[in-house]
Amino acid sequence: MTRTSDPLSLSLRLKDATYTLHENLDKGIMAHGLFSSADKYKSFVTLQYLFHRDANALYNHSQLLEIIPDLAARNRFAHVCQDMQDLGLTFPDDEKPIENLDASTAVGWLYVAEGSKLGANFLTKLVEKLGFTDTFGARHLAADPAGRGASWNAFKSAIDHAGFDPVLATTGARAGFMRVKNYLTTPSVLLSLSA
Secondary structure, three states: OOOOOOOOOHHHHHHHHHHHHHHHHHHHHHHHOOOOOOHHHHHHHHHHHHHHHHHHHHHHEEEEEOOOHHHHHHOOOHHHHHHHHHHHOOOOOOOOEEEEEOHHHHHHHHHHHHHHHHHHHHHHHHHHHOOOOOOOHHHHHHHOOOOOHHHHHHHHHHOOOOOOOOHHHHHHHHHHHHHHHHHHHHHHHOOOOOO
């Protein structure tokens, strides 16, 4: 099936360019049953920690701070760290920070991080059944203060009108999805999958 989009919209270009990667990642996460028990949910939180730790510096990217509204406030890394502590998880030390990227590539990575907040609406319902909330164990899944839809639309509007290089942004977005996919198979994430 051919997916078409507005050639002037970066957000739609990124959606089209990463559609298959995104679908495969979602299926992989669900195939591991990461929301079937509290122990397996710990693997999901570790996965989130690894990705958001690596992307943390992008929320202070000097050029992007001028373009994306409330960029620093959108960062969920501190919330993921609190969730790790709530769940008694060990912080992995195999750090792979994403730093010194040009603005276009960086915005592709942020597209992955910010877009995941929309899917978190569905995930919060699953984790509530396991006893976790936006005040314990699932803080990083909470909506931004403006709400999920409004926050996502503001992000899309900002990147769609900023003149980013779509090729570099696509490279960044694909790399972001691949980073999460690769983390699904790391020992620190797989630790509780066999539980």
